Amino acid sequence: GEDVEQSLFLSVREGDSSVINCTYTDSSSTYLYWYKQEPGAGLQLLTYIFSNMDMKQDQRLTVLLNKKDKHLSLRIADTQTGDSAIYFCAEYTGKLIFGQGTTLQVKP
Amino acid sequence: DAGVIQSPRHEVTEMGQEVTLRCKLISGHNSLFWYRQTMMRGLELLIYFNNNVPIDDSGMPEDRFSAKMPNASFSTLKIQPSEPRDSAVYFCASSSSSTGRAFFGQGTRLTVV
Numbered sequence: 001g002e003d004v005e006q007s008l009f010l011s012v013r014e015g016d017s018s019v020i021n022c023t024y025t026d027s028s029s030t031y032l033y034w035y036k037q038e039p040g041a042g043l044q045l046l047t048y049i050f051s052n053m054d055m056k057q058d059q060r061l062t063v064l065l066n067k068k069d070k071h072l073s074l075r076i077a078d079t080q081t082g083d084s085a086i087y088f089c090a091e092y093t094g095k096l097i098f099g100q101g102t103t104l105q106v107k108p
Numbered sequence: 109d110a111g112v113i114q115s116p117r118h119e120v121t122e123m124g125q126e127v128t129l130r131c132k133l134i135s136g137h138n139s140l141f142w143y144r145q146t147m148m149r150g151l152e153l154l155i156y157f158n159n160n161v162p163i164d165d166s167g168m169p170e171d172r173f174s175a176k177m178p179n180a181s182f183s184t185l186k187i188q189p190s191e192p193r194d195s196a197v198y199f200c201a202s203s204s205s206s207t208g209r210a211f212f213g214q215g216t217r218l219t220v221v
Contacts, residue, residue: 030208031207031208031209033208033209033210035212041214041215042199042212042213042214042215043151043199043201043212044212045209045210045211045212048209088151092207092208094163094205094208095141095153095156095163095164096141096153096156096201096203096208096210097153098143098150098151098153099150100150100151101150101151
């Protein structure tokens, strides 16, 4: 079945890099996604990677995919206080299954 | 496009009452997902549709919950009768089934007292 796991909490200092990790179980995933949720808001699509890629860079965001280990990571360079939010990874296998979310705390 | 539109944004109702949540998809999208978010259980997929047809409703908690797509751009999620444990934020999301790139509405915060 599908299962997506994330660590629950990450704390970094402003200006440092943040790395949020995710593992998934369904090897038939076609796309993998990262979403951001700020308090009281819906989920905002940040970036995604197709399953035949191993890296994607988009400005301060870098997504790494290790398909063999079913491991996905999101690196945020030069983390800012505005990046404080909950980050969800999700796999798409015809339906979209989310991890439990990682709360990123950015300290000034 | 205005994005996925959900209504109402907030709903407070008494236990036993019927609740209907509404969702308008992004034009051109053919997949629709309903999720429920709580602190305890995180983000749970309740049901999803492709081309107006329900594909997987295994996440629907019980028979009190029902979802429909009367047309390609609109969906409802109904809870009848509502119970306090249904209190949560309910999100709908739409996507093109070819990419799965889903866009979320702002959610409906439901409180059942």
